[in-house]
Amino acid sequence: MSSKIVELTVNGQTVEEIVEPLEPLQSVLRDKLGNTATKTGCKQGGCGSCTVLIDGAPVMSCLVPVEEAEGEEITTLEGLATGDELHPLQKAFNEHFAMQCGYCTPGMIMVTKALLDRNPDPSRAEIRDAISGNICRCTGYDPIIDAVEATAESLNGESD
Structure with missing residues (x-):
């Protein structure tokens, strides 16, 4: 299997990224898009430190292959604040x-x-x-x- 381009909507912004098959959403959010509030913890869905919202529902992003998030609205902690105003x-x-x-x-x-x-x-x-x-x-x-x-x-x- 080879790399592919995915289109993601993260915190209201649409972006395209080249990803590997089954690459975790968590890795793409942190390492490629700079959303470092999405933490890397256990990488097994046991700690919750990587939780983001997909279409308003909490998910552990370490367990979600990035391809499954295409077409969905992804919200990270960075997306909650409005400018300098905290949520x-x-x-x-x-x-x-x-x-x-x-x-x-x-x-x-x-x-x-x-x-x-x-x-x-x-x-x-x-x-x-x-x-x-x-x-x-x-x-x-x-x-x-x-x-x-x-x-x-x-x-x-x-x-x-």
Whole structure:
């Protein structure tokens, strides 16, 4: 099998890249397109650090052959901010100290973004369930859950 050209839509921009057969989307996002918030972790779908959104659904990009993402809308952490304005989840993670080393943070934010898009008022149990495929070794999960809960309250106009 030989290389081929794929057309991807990443963070609203259409790009073409030459890829190898079965090359992981994660590698293309990081190494060829410079979206370095998409982390390289276990490369087996076990840590969640490479989570991106494809058509709004969270996926572990290390498990997705790039060819399967053609024609889909791919969103990475870099695509959440508007100019210099951080997304509310990014702000909340900062304000609630929901990161230490930051390695899991992009995946956590992407999976919780998808949660809030489909359920704007999740319970703590629903937030826990949403992040269950993402491993955090430093921060612990309570600050992350607090940040997501605060974002939901803010987006729903319930904050102080």
